Amino acid sequence: MYEDVRRRISGVGDFFEFPPLITSADHAEYYASRYRDWVDGGIVIVWSGGTDRMIYRIGRELRKPILVYAHPAHNSLASVREAIAALRNDGIEISVSYGELGQVSDFVSPFLGALRASVLLTRSRFAQVGEQEPWILISRGPEMLRRRLGLEMIKIRWEEMFELGLRADGRAVMEKVVELKSLFGKVDRRDDDLEKAVRIYFGLKDIVRKYSISSAAVEARDMLDPSLRDWGPYLGVSLLSDDGIPSDYEGEHDAIITKLIVYYMTGRASFMANMTRIDSPRNAVVFSHCTVPISMIDPKASVLLSYYETDRTVAIRGRLKEGEKVTFVRIGGRDLDKILFGTGTIVNGDLGRKDLCRTQIEVRVDGRARDLIEKALGNHIVIVYGDLREHFRYFSKIKSLEAIEIV
Structure with missing residues (x-):
């Protein structure tokens, strides 16, 4: 035995x-x-x-x-x-x-x-690149992240990342543009838009190497500065997440750290999303955002197009796998002492609505969908393929988190 x-x-x-x-x-x-x-x-x-x-x-x-x-x-x-x-x-x-x-x-x-x-x-470094967006009301400091998770946090100037992107090798940038154009079924952006988005990605990659970063929360400065409308980070953070550096934008802390936890648990990339619609009789929820990792979608059935809020720069409208079980999860709470999670099944992998962020999925929740509103730990929530409820039950015990399970 x-x-x-x-x-x-x-x-x-x-x-x-x-x-x-x-x-x-x-x-x-x-x-x-x-x-x-x-x-x-x-x-x-x-x-x-x-x-x-x-x-x-x-x-x-x-x-x-x-x-x-x-x-x-x-x-x-x-x-x-x-x-x-x-x-x-x-x-x-x-x-x-x-x-x-x-x-x-x-x-x-x-x-x-x-x-x-x-x-x-406890061996990782989380970076805030630039500032949090003004509509993000929940912020974590280095002391809390170190005390609650053992995670180091550093802050990096957005300008440093941007300057590195501008200095990136032009040939390497255009090779990446060509690769992306061949990967996606449809490309609705010009080459110069793609070039700028890829330069942001290269700037982020250089920051990751320079500071040994494991995960990054990146300011979307283009949303507030009209002179930077064509320099959004949306494609860049999607690509970075597929590189094994779970990242996203808006300077969000809790949800992006949740992406890092998911990656360490499973080796999988995950999708940080807004919860944008709810159908209580069907127990169905719509999640949407503009930064889905390419590894989670069918790229030939997906589109490179503009970012929803500005209709500029580059984002992804991705088709996710219908019929797949997913787990939704987020850490949070006043003292970063809670974790909310549950499961569902993707019933529509690409809604295609014009009034929501570019990647849109509908998930039938295994539990009471309204609890995702009533028990929310914040707006953004993380979606990952597979049933990871047992993983998060154990994680909540190991890190002394209150487990809020949607059932």
Whole structure:
């Protein structure tokens, strides 16, 4: 059994250290204290009953996020229930999962994704490039992000990014323009519009390299300065998100950091959107924005066109995959102490309305759609393919967030 479980968990892809099979409480305490200072967390696979005190000692000594996994034989579940109750009585929160031993890799994977995100945030740098837009009312400072998430925050002048973009190699810029024109099914912008949008992207890439940035909130200065109308960041942040640097515009903090969390959990790009319409009888919601990552859309069925608010510069009208399950999520709260999440299915991947931001999807929510208004943590919310509810349940425990699940 031990070797089989070890083989299955090793296949998940993270780095593991496996102690010998633990057979006594003293043994459990010894290995928990031995590993405590250099592991990020623990997974305890409980083979049988009579292991209550072993589980308890590991929880007390390791002092790191732990997932305890029970299976439906040999009184495994009985020992787990006793141990986690005792640990919670001591103020120690433990995550629990349950399934057949043959399913262990599937069931522990969400915990590992949540743990990975929690750890990588502490090794990351979030940048605000320019200023927040005046209509964004929720702002986070470096001290809060460091205290709540372990995330470093820096501020970079918009002008520095812009100057780097203007100095970008002309040949490389035009090669990117040609690539984009061949990628999309329709292009509704002139080459000079595309060139300027790509220069913003190149400026952002240079900023990322110069400052070792993991994620960026970028000011859309073109919205407020008529002289910069053709220099929007919308295409640039879409491309940056596909490069593994989750980013977006308006200087938004909480939702863009949520994009970073999603990326660390899954390796997937995500779509930051406004919630723009609701159909309560159908439990359907429309999400829209102008910065969808290309990896989330069918580019041959999508369009490069102008940005909705100004009818200038370049944005994406993307077609997402109809019938796909998605998770919507956002961190927030007064002390960055909450996370809202739920799931739904895309029923329309491209509405094509002229009165909304360019990329528009309709999602049938698995739960009460109006709760997305009544329990909102802010306007923007993040959409990602797949059902990640278990990931965010674990993440909320690891980071001590109040979980607000739409059901």
